Amino acid sequence: MIRRQGPSPLYYEASPGNRPTLWVEPGEVFEVVTQMNRGPDISVVPYHLLEDWSEYHSYQVERANPSSGAIWVHGAEPGMVIEVVIENMELAPVGYVAFSGNNTMFPSAPLTDEKLGAARVVRIHDNQVIWDAGLTIPARPMIGMMAVAPTHEAQSTVRVGHWGGNMDVQEVGPGARVRLVVNVPGALLHIGDVHALQGDGEISGTGIETSALVRLRVELMPRPAEMIWPRIVTPDYIFTVGADRPAESAFRVAVSELIRWLHADYGLEPREAVLLLSQVLEARATQVVNPTITYVAGVRQEILRGLV
Template identity: 30%
Template sequence: MAATHYVARDRVHFTWDVRHEPAVEIESGDVVIVRTRDVSDDQITPASTTATLSTLDWKRVYPLAGPIGVRGARPGDTLAIEILDIHTEGWGWSAILPGLGLLADDFKEPYLRVFDLSDGDAAHFREDIAIPIEPFFGTMGVCPAGAVERPVMPPGTFGGNMDTRQLARGATLYLPVQVEGALFSCGDAHAAQGDGEVCVTGIEAPMYAALRLTLPHGPKIPAPQFLTPGPLVPRVNAGGWYGTTGVGGDVYRAAQDALRAMIAHLSTAYGLSGEDAYVLASLCVDLKISEIVDAGQYIVSALLPLAVFRNGARGAA
């Protein structure tokens, strides 16, 4: 019979490292209950203001829960992580951080928003704007082969800081094991995020989760893969979308142009400041590659879910 294990909130580490001792060791098929800190490692609180951002100790950013050792896991195996349950602890935050984000050159000043998530349903961005709470871990990974004090960012074939918002309750993530015991860790939890996490934060939040880790029999995989239980955006898909586009020979620049057009739309149609429009886009706008086969002219779309607006959607001004 599968056992249940617990990783305490204080069992954290800040790098990928093969020398980290497991917080717990489990058998394949066991369940692990984890409580994770927010990405700031509790430096940002519900009482914080924008001024708090200038005092952050960046060595404490990205605390990861774990690692979790899986007995019998060997390099070349596949580790399956089922997200059985995940929910917030009632609050979260989003920020513009100078030097980071898709439009770092456009937004050079810090900006912080703190959200009450206690109703468990939505983050109320404004009285007429509600973003559905759909929690997931922005970072889930096994230890990379040979890692010694490797930073949490960027991600890799081992997983890591993937920020894949579809890895919510009911999803299963598959990771290629790279070291003995797998040494799985997770953290950087988000209560909501758009595809792209364009301003570099989702709704960052401390989190509770129940995960089942197994070593399924099957083919080797070269990089993370995942399975979702249903629609990719179940809570907003039926409400329609408003899209802006970026066009050009560089996908990254096209994404920037699509986002700039979306920020302009949010400011004009809904009266948001540039900062609030940028943050809102990070929380609910999805960046999509609409076309990548016409050599030299690629199209990236920024898609705004209209269901987040309580007083009705608005088209181009």
């Protein structure tokens, strides 16, 4: 029988002080039920979505990006890396997108007044987001917040750092492997903030916020000496994650991490890695609305297979 972490208790910080709520073995398949972020007033919800909204959404959510418990991984110790393998995600049938109206990203546009805020509640069906009667968009399920506990401090699940956190990277979905450096015994894995879809930048402040049943397993590996920030491996790419402000600082972190990875695992001298990345690097800001901006830097696997 597959063990499951329910949507409670909710943690709003990734913290070494959080009580573990599920204990798993390396390689064991388990499930996490995530909680949707607190959404717009019920007056915004279309009548035909009210029943699903009442089932999958809760106005009791206190803050953004709650984690469904904290998962203890047996055998995980500082000096190791956990690799979180996302096997499957079953989305709830309803979600929402919201914009507060006071977004300082656009000071020259008329979008800095709370009275101009907007929200939309949408149906999610057959891996499609039903935007309205005329527009259906393919869903791309992702886990926005994935973190381990930092060594000493508690970090808000809104923040991003070397522990992971609210990275909001679209590639963190089914088929991806997310690698995080272990800071405390058991790692204390935190999962939350599922999106059915999200554009680069997440410029309204949300993706299609929803909940999901997520099937995962965790593997253990030694920590590479050069690894500090999260890494993501997909069938088509490898990515490094960096976060900072301004955006160019986040970009610098992500690319520096990628150069070190290419040197350690693929034998490229750093100067040769720079020459290659100048031609084939793929990088972007996946969100610009959190306290720090998330950048990913990646290379296609087909390029890496050609390295001798």
